[in-house]
Amino acid sequence: MVFHNDEYPQHDKTEVLYGVDIIIKKFLETFSRVKVSMEGSIDKDGPFLNVSHEPIWNGYIKLKKRGIKLRCVTEVTINNIQYCKKLMEVAEIRHLEGIRTNFAIADRKEVMLYGVSQEKDPLSQAIVTSVKGLVDAQQYMFENLWNKAIPAEHKIKEIEEGIKLDVIETITDPAKIQTLYLNILRSATTEIMLIIPTANAINHQAGIGVFNLLKEKIEEYDANKNVSIRLLSSQINNYYYNLRQQQYQKEQNTLLSFSLSSLPIELRNIEADLTTKSIIIIIDKKESLVIEIKDDTKDNFVDSVGFATYSNSRATVLSYISIFESFWKQSELVKKLKESEELQKDFVHIAAHELKNPIQPILGLSSLLMKNIPDKKEDLINIIKIINRNAKKLIQLTSDILDVTKIETNNLKLNMEVFNLDDLISDIVEDYNNQADKDALKLKYEFLYCKIIDDDNNIEPKIKEEPTKRGTKGSIYILADKTRITQVLFNLINNAIKFTTKGIVKITVELKYDDGKKVHINVKDTGSGIDLSIIPHLFSKFTTKSKGGTGLGLYISKNIIAAHGGKIWAENNTNGKGTTFSFSLPLTIQ
Numbered sequence: 001m002v003f004h005n006d007e008y009p010q011h012d013k014t015e016v017l018y019g020v021d022i023i024i025k026k027f028l029e030t031f032s033r034v035k036v037s038m039e040g041s042i043d044k045d046g047p048f049l050n051v052s053h054e055p056i057w058n059g060y061i062k063l064k065k066r067g068i069k070l071r072c073v074t075e076v077t078i079n080n081i082q083y084c085k086k087l088m089e090v091a092e093i094r095h096l097e098g099i100r101t102n103f104a105i106a107d108r109k110e111v112m113l114y115g116v117s118q119e120k121d122p123l124s125q126a127i128v129t130s131v132k133g134l135v136d137a138q139q140y141m142f143e144n145l146w147n148k149a150i151p152a153e154h155k156i157k158e159i160e161e162g163i164k165l166d167v168i169e170t171i172t173d174p175a176k177i178q179t180l181y182l183n184i185l186r187s188a189t190t191e192i193m194l195i196i197p198t199a200n201a202i203n204h205q206a207g208i209g210v211f212n213l214l215k216e217k218i219e220e221y222d223a224n225k226n227v228s229i230r231l232l233s234s235q236i237n238n239y240y241y242n243l244r245q246q247q248y249q250k251e252q253n254t255l256l257s258f259s260l261s262s263l264p265i266e267l268r269n270i271e272a273d274l275t276t277k278s279i280i281i282i283i284d285k286k287e288s289l290v291i292e293i294k295d296d297t298k299d300n301f302v303d304s305v306g307f308a309t310y311s312n313s314r315a316t317v318l319s320y321i322s323i324f325e326s327f328w329k330q331s332e333l334v335k336k337l338k339e340s341e342e343l344q345k346d347f348v349h350i351a352a353h354e355l356k357n358p359i360q361p362i363l364g365l366s367s368l369l370m371k372n373i374p375d376k377k378e379d380l381i382n383i384i385k386i387i388n389r390n391a392k393k394l395i396q397l398t399s400d401i402l403d404v405t406k407i408e409t410n411n412l413k414l415n416m417e418v419f420n421l422d423d424l425i426s427d428i429v430e431d432y433n434n435q436a437d438k439d440a441l442k443l444k445y446e447f448l449y450c451k452i453i454d455d456d457n458n459i460e461p462k463i464k465e466e467p468t469k470r471g472t473k474g475s476i477y478i479l480a481d482k483t484r485i486t487q488v489l490f491n492l493i494n495n496a497i498k499f500t501t502k503g504i505v506k507i508t509v510e511l512k513y514d515d516g517k518k519v520h521i522n523v524k525d526t527g528s529g530i531d532l533s534i535i536p537h538l539f540s541k542f543t544t545k546s547k548g549g550t551g552l553g554l555y556i557s558k559n560i561i562a563a564h565g566g567k568i569w570a571e572n573n574t575n576g577k578g579t580t581f582s583f584s585l586p587l588t589i590q
Contacts (some may be wrong), residue, residue: 016127022112024055025124030106031059034430035106038063039071040220041105041145047083048073064090073145076155081202084152094149100144103138111138157507166313174302178208179292179308184283185213188227191218193324195270196233201279214265230266233326245278279305280320287312288320315567404541407559414481416561421476421485422447425507428489441497441505447476448510476509476519478585482483484560488568491553492523492581500527500578517587518566526578530570538570561585 001177017023031038042050045436051054063070070091075086075098102114111134114126129135171177185192192214196202205211206447214229279291287310311317406412427445454582497586498504503526512518530538539558541551561568567585 005498012131014127014131017126017128018124026112026126026128027056027104028059030104030110030112031063034068034106036107037071038104038106039142039146041073041099041101042078043102044075044077047080047087051083051086060090071141071146073099073149074152076152076159079160081156081159082157088152093152094146095152095155096149099145101141101286102527103142105135105139109140110134111135113138122548132446132539140402165558166311168309168311168313168316171308171310173307174305174458177305177308178301178432180308181291182213183211184281184287184289184310185210185217187287188217188283191228191282192230193279193280193321194229194230194231195280195281195327196577197277197293198234198296200296201304202233204304205279208301212298218265220379227435228266230268230324232268232270232324233329234270237275242500264372268328269335270327270331279423280324280335282317282320282324287318288317290320304443315341320337328378357379372552400556403556406554407556412559412563414484417482418477418479420480421478421509424482424486425509425521427487428486428493429507440505441500443507444504445495445507446509448562456589466588474585476511478519478587480562480564480585485564488557488560488583489521489523491557492583495553495581496523496525496527496579499529500525512584519587520582520584522582524573524580525575529572529577529579535570557583 017026050060060070069096072087072091073094074080074087074260075092075094076095084093103111105111108126108132112126112128171180196205217227218229220227237402275291279293281289281291285290289308289310292306293304293306298304403412407531425445429445432443493505493507505526506522506524508522508524510520510522512520541555558568564585566583566585568581570579570580571582
C-alpha cells in the first residue's frame with residue numbers, strides 16, 4: 001500500500017504537546033489518517049486510560065472496523081484485568097511484567113510518546129515526532145517488547161484461575177542472581193533441594209547468608225515439621241573449617257556461627273568427578289534456579305558466578321529433580337561401597353596378621369628342632385624342612401595379600417633413603433650362592449656402564465661390559481625404598497629360578513642416558529620363557545603359569561616400581577632360551 005507524505009507531518013518534524021485536550025485531539029487526528037497499523041506500549045494504568053476516555057475508545061472501535069492492525073504491550077494485573085479484556089475486543093494485547101514505557105506508532109511513520117501515567121492529569125505532556133531515525137528506533141523497541149511478552153489471555157487465566165504460567169528466565173546480573181536466590185529460598189514451604197559443588201562455593205553461600213537463612217527456615221517451620229532440606233556437596237564435611245579461614249572472619253553478622261551438621265538437614269557427599277559446575281536449587285518441586293560458577297577462585301559469591309537460569313516450568317524443574325535424585329542415590333551407593341571396601345580392607349589386614357601370628361612360632365620352632373635332633377635322624381629332618389618351607393610360603397602369601405590391599409587402597413608407603421645399589425645386589429647374589437647346593441643354579445652379577453668418548457662430552461650409546469668392582473666402578477647410589485627394591489629383586493630372581501632348571505641367572509645393572517638419567521636392572525634366565533598367552537596380562541593380578549603360584553609377585557613389583565617413577569617390563573630372549581625381566585628407576589644420585 002502506498003502512502004502520500006502529505007497525510008503525515010513532514011519528515012524530521014518534532015513537537016511537544018501540553019494539556020489533556022490537546023493530546024487527545026492529536027490522538028484522534030492520528031487515528032483518522034492511519035492506513036495499516038497502530039501499535040505501541042502502555043503501562044499498567046494505560047488500559048483504564050484508553051477504555052475510560054470515550055473519544056479514544058470510540059477511535060479504537062473505528063480503527064477496528066476499518067481493518068487497521070492494532071497491537072499493544074501492557075502489564076496485566078488483578079486491578080486492570082477488566083480494562084485489558086475490553087481492549088482485547090479491538091486489539092491484540094500482550095503482557096510483559098513491569099512495563100513502564102508509553103508510546104504509540106502510526107503506520108511506522110509517526111511516534112507519540114507520553115509520560116508515565118499518574119493519578120492526576122495523566123496526559124499532561126507528550127512528544128510527537130516523524131524523524132525517521134527516532135521512529136525506526138521506537139519501532140525496534142516495540143518489536144523487542146512484543147517478542148518478550150506473552151499473550152494477555154495466558155496472564156488473565158493465571159490471575160483468574162490461580163495457574164502460574166511457565167517461565168524460563170536468564171539472569172546475567174550477579175547482584176540480581178543473589179537477590180533471586182535468597183528470595184526463592186525464603187519462599188520455600190515444603191522442600192529445598194540444594195547442590196553446592198565445591199568447598200569454595202560453600203564458603204560463598206555462607207558469605208551471603210544462605211545457611212543462616214536455612215536455619216531460620218527450619219526454626220520457622222519446626223513446630224509443624226513440614227519443611228525438608230537436602231544438601232549435596234563434594235566437600236560438605238570440610239566446609240566449616242574452610243570457612244573459618246576466610247578474610248571476612250571478623251564480620252560476625254555474616255559468619256556462619258553454627259555447624260550445619262547440628263541442623264535437621266540431610267547432608268550427603270558426592271564424588272568430585274560427579275559434580276556439576278553449577279549451583280542447583282529446587283524449591284517445593286515447583287521452581288528451579290541454576291547458577292553457573294564462572295570462577296571458583298574468587299573470594300565472594302557475586303564475583304564467582306556467571307549467569308543463572310530460573311524456571312517454574314514443570315518439565316524443566318522435573319529434569320533438575322531427576323539430576324538431584326540421581327546424585328543423591330549415587331552418593332548413598334558410593335558411601336555403601338566405601339564402607340564395604342573399608343570392611344574388606346580391615347578383614348584382609350586382620351586375616352593376614354592373624355595368619356602370621358601362628359606361622360612365626362612354626363618357623364622358629366622347626367628351625368630349632370632341625371638343629372637339635374639327636375643322631376641327625378634324616379626322616380625327621382626332612383619332615384621339619386617341609387613344615388619350615390610351607391610356613392615360609394604362608395608368610396610370603398600373607399605379605400603379598402597385605403601389599404595388594406595397600407596398593408588398591410592407595411596406602412603403599414615408601415621409606416626413601418640413599419643406598420648403594422651395587423652393594424644391595426652383590427649381597428643378594430652372595431647370600432644366595434653361599435646357601436645354594438653345589439648342583440643348583442648360580443646367580444651372576446655384572447655392572448655395565450656408558451662411556452663418554454668424544455670432545456663434546458656426548459655419551460656413546462654402546463655399552464661396555466666390565467666385572468663389578470664394589471666401591472669403585474660398580475658404585476651407584478640411588479634414592480629409593482631399599483626394602484621395597486629388595487622385594488622386587490627377590491620376586492624377579494625367584495621367578496627366574498622357578499622356571500630355570502640349570503645354568504645361570506644373570507643380573508646386570510646399566511646406566512642409560514637416552515631418556516633422562518636412569519638405571520636399568522635386568523634379570524636374565526635361560527629357562528622356558530614366557531607363555532605367549534599371558535604376555536598381555538603379565539603384570540596383572542593372578543596371572544601365572546607356575547604350579548602353586550598366586551600371580552601376585554609381578555603385580556606387586558609393577559606397583560612398587562611405578563611408585564618410584566620407574567617402569568618394569570619383560571621379554572623372551574632373542575636366542576629362544578629364557579626370559580629377561582627389567583625395571584628402570586630415575587637416577588638422581590650417583
